Amino acid sequence: MTQSGFGGEFQSESIAGSLPVGRNSPQRPALGLYAEQLSGTAFTAPRHENRRSWLYRRMPSAAHGEYRPLPHGGLAAPPFADGLLTPNRLRWDPQPLPETPTDWLDGLHTLAGNGSAEEGSGVSIHLYACNAPMTGRAFSSSDGELLFVPQLGELAITTEFGLLHVPPGHVALVPRGVKLRVDVNGPSRGYVLENHGALFRLPDLGPIGANGLANPRDFEIPDAATEADTPTQLLVKLGGQLWETTLPQSPFDVVAWHGNLVPWRYDLARFNAIGTVSFDHPDPSIFTVLTSPSGQPGVANCDFVIFPPRWMVAEDTFRPPWFHRNIMSEYMGLISGEYDAKEGGGFVPGGGSLHNRMSAHGPDAAAWEKASHAQLAPMKLDNGLAFMFETVRPFRLTGQAAKTTQAGYDRVWQGFPKGGA
Numbered sequence: 001m002t003q004s005g006f007g008g009e010f011q012s013e014s015i016a017g018s019l020p021v022g023r024n025s026p027q028r029p030a031l032g033l034y035a036e037q038l039s040g041t042a043f044t045a046p047r048h049e050n051r052r053s054w055l056y057r058r059m060p061s062a063a064h065g066e067y068r069p070l071p072h073g074g075l076a077a078p079p080f081a082d083g084l085l086t087p088n089r090l091r092w093d094p095q096p097l098p099e100t101p102t103d104w105l106d107g108l109h110t111l112a113g114n115g116s117a118e119e120g121s122g123v124s125i126h127l128y129a130c131n132a133p134m135t136g137r138a139f140s141s142s143d144g145e146l147l148f149v150p151q152l153g154e155l156a157i158t159t160e161f162g163l164l165h166v167p168p169g170h171v172a173l174v175p176r177g178v179k180l181r182v183d184v185n186g187p188s189r190g191y192v193l194e195n196h197g198a199l200f201r202l203p204d205l206g207p208i209g210a211n212g213l214a215n216p217r218d219f220e221i222p223d224a225a226t227e228a229d230t231p232t233q234l235l236v237k238l239g240g241q242l243w244e245t246t247l248p249q250s251p252f253d254v255v256a257w258h259g260n261l262v263p264w265r266y267d268l269a270r271f272n273a274i275g276t277v278s279f280d281h282p283d284p285s286i287f288t289v290l291t292s293p294s295g296q297p298g299v300a301n302c303d304f305v306i307f308p309p310r311w312m313v314a315e316d317t318f319r320p321p322w323f324h325r326n327i328m329s330e331y332m333g334l335i336s337g338e339y340d341a342k343e344g345g346g347f348v349p350g351g352g353s354l355h356n357r358m359s360a361h362g363p364d365a366a367a368w369e370k371a372s373h374a375q376l377a378p379m380k381l382d383n384g385l386a387f388m389f390e391t392v393r394p395f396r397l398t399g400q401a402a403k404t405t406q407a408g409y410d411r412v413w414q415g416f417p418k419g420g421a
């Protein structure tokens with residue numbers, strides 16, 4: 001990957017001279033290629049929000065037959081007509097890995113969602129567990145951009161813009177409508193956040209200054225690459241429903257492209273964590289990697305937040321997350337290691353938890369006990385990488401999610417001694 005940046009103008013050509021210079025749609029593009037625009041925002045979106053790219057390809061995407069609905073079973077898009085909305089604190093074990101060959105798309109199911117994919121608001125949370133490459137098929141979602149958060153196994157995501165290798169500890173984003181194929185080389189598991197709302201961007205830094213958190217130069221952009229022609233089953237998701245059609249050619253036939261709507265990958269180890277050097281536990285917004293604004297100032301449709309390895313130095317402070325009730329809703333996952341608010345077990349890599357709008361949560365009794373009596377020397381938290389999808393709307397669960405919750409999660413907040421005289 002030769003280019004990096006966030007939201008900038010990029011360009012790539014796999015054959016010299018295939019990218020038009022100084023224009024987008026020449027009368028006859030080089031090599032008999034077809035010029036095609038892909039928009040991520042309305043044509044008339046303000047310039048600082050406007051995202052689109054131009055693709056120069058062997059066959060126009062339009063050259064396909066009728067789509068037919070294809071049952072999948074595990075996928076849905078909000079609003080879920082019968083989705084469970086609950087104030088209960090919920091937690092899930094990691095999904096079991098498949099025992100028979102299962103590719104990424106077959107191993108994908110929707111856990112929760114909010115807003116409306118059709119209205120362009122909210123998010124869906126999908127989980128995947130798979131062990132086989134996607135062979136002879138390609139997928140794209142018309143419902144939203146896809147943020148991949150692998151937990152086990154490296155993903156090789158072939159996209160129309162080129163190839164992304166995404167091991168655990170990295171994340172990747174594929175824009176809405178961009179065709180992709182996910183290949184794996186062993187048991188693989190992870191999380192996918194589908195953003196139905198305003199496109200993810202880097203948060204403003206305010207008084208932090210011009211540098212810090214996720215720095216734009218660390219977002220890596222793929223190089224244009226094409227594949228040999230092979231008949232391909234093309235699957236698109238619209239409103240949670242899969243549709244399929246067969247192409248005589250590979251959809252990964254883009255010889256050159258340019259624009260500011262691109263897939264990228266980001267190594268979470270590059271995140272420059274900022275924290276207190278005096279006292280008190282800062283709000284977790286300090287760890288925002290990406291934000292999708294809701295339209296209301298300062299309120300996110302969705303924030304993608306991480307809890308990376310870092311030094312804890314706060315004096316006279318309860319250092320883990322405090323007890324809280326949050327107007328925003330929090331889905332958390334664990335990529336590796338442990339999470340400092342949960343010392344009592346049960347929140348393990350590949351698992352997840354949900355604390356919906358205003359649900360009381362925070363340290364479990366074991367974490368509270370330990371942190372209340374800990375010697376407050378500077379201490380490196382270096383065993384763990386957790387993340388949070390924090391949204392303005394509460395999550396509704398799919399049927400599959402509601403059926404698979406851990407029993408007895410409420411018990412982690414039992415056994416506190418009563419304070420007061």
Ligand SMILES: O=C(O)Cc1cc(O)ccc1O
Nearest residue numbers: 283284321322330341362388
């Ligand atoms: O609930 C959680 O563990 C996530 C979280 C972490 C934190 O440091 C402060 C608030 C918060 O919701």
Ligand SMILES: [Fe+2]
Nearest residue numbers: 326330355361
């Ligand atoms: Fe929380």
